[in-house]
Amino acid sequence: MATSMVHLCRSNFLRIPCLCSQTARSFFTMNGALCFRATQLLYAEPPKKKKRVDPKQEMxxxxxxxKRMKKIQFKMGDPELKPIEEFRTDKKxxxxxxxxxxxxxxxxxxxxxxxxxxxxWARHKFQEHVTETNLIQALLRSQEKALKELRAESEELYQQAIQADSNLFPFEVKGPVYTPPIPGYAKDSPDGEYVDISKQYK
Known part of the structure; x- marks a missing residue:
């Protein structure tokens, strides 16, 4: 009876995988050797926390x-401009x-x-303004009346009449100036021979 109990306990003991020598040997050989291991290389750093900036401090x-830029500009001075000899007056x-x-x-x-x-002069200019305004208003009334009569006659002619004229612009006029040119003035100048000695800046 005692022999059967020992045999039963021994058989149950061998069934435990962690205590069985054969099972323990297969546990290490099947899963590989116990060596040093490392994780994969990560060429990066953890993200930095964004700093909260006070808008007043930023301003x-x-x-x-x-202010620093203004101080630097003040020390450097304004850029030197091209001199204009005609505007300079002798201090003497x-x-x-x-x-x-x-x-x-x-x-x-x-x-x-x-x-x-x-x-x-003020009264004259005011009367001139009133006359021009009345003339423009009369012309506009005549134009509107003519367009109404034209539209009653033909819609096609009316549409052609209200089209903008592209030949009006650009508008150039060459009229009299304050000092009209005098023929031969450059040659027979009362100040003598005229020689242009103004400096050329390039």
């Missing part, structure tokens, strides 16, 4: 940058008291004459 930072002439001329005082009669002349 102050931009203002500081603008400006300091010369002999060349200074006082404006003559106007009399009362002269002041009244100029004031009346200015009023007459």
């Amino acid at each position: 102050m930072r931009q203002q500081r940058i603008l 002439l400006l300091l010369d008291d002999k060349r200074k001329r006082d404006t003559p005082a106007l009399t009362y009669e002269e002041q009244e004459r100029r004031a009346l002349l200015q009023k007459d």
Whole structure:
């Protein structure tokens, strides 16, 4: 009886896979050797957390940058422009008291004459404006009346009449100037021979 119990316990003990020598040997050989292992190479870094920037601080930072740029520009100075000799006046002439001329005082009669002349000119320009406005309005009324009569006669002619004329633009006019050219003035100038000595900037 004791022998059968030992045999039964031994058979049950051998059925446990973790304690069986044969099963343990197959466990290591089937799954490979126990070596050092490493994960795959990752050529990257974990994402950085976005910093929350205060809009007021960002605005102050931009203002500081603008101030620095203005200081640098002030130190460098404005860019040098091309000189215009005609607009430059000799300082000696400006300091010369002999060349200074006082404006003559106007009399009362002269002041009244100029004031009346200015009023007459203002009335003349106002009347000219009213006349031109009335003329334009009369022309527009005549045009509208003619278009109505034309439309009553023929719709096709009316559509052709209201088309824009492409030949009107560009409009160029060459009229009189303040100083009309004098023939032969360059040769017989009262100031003598004229030589252009202005500098050329390229």
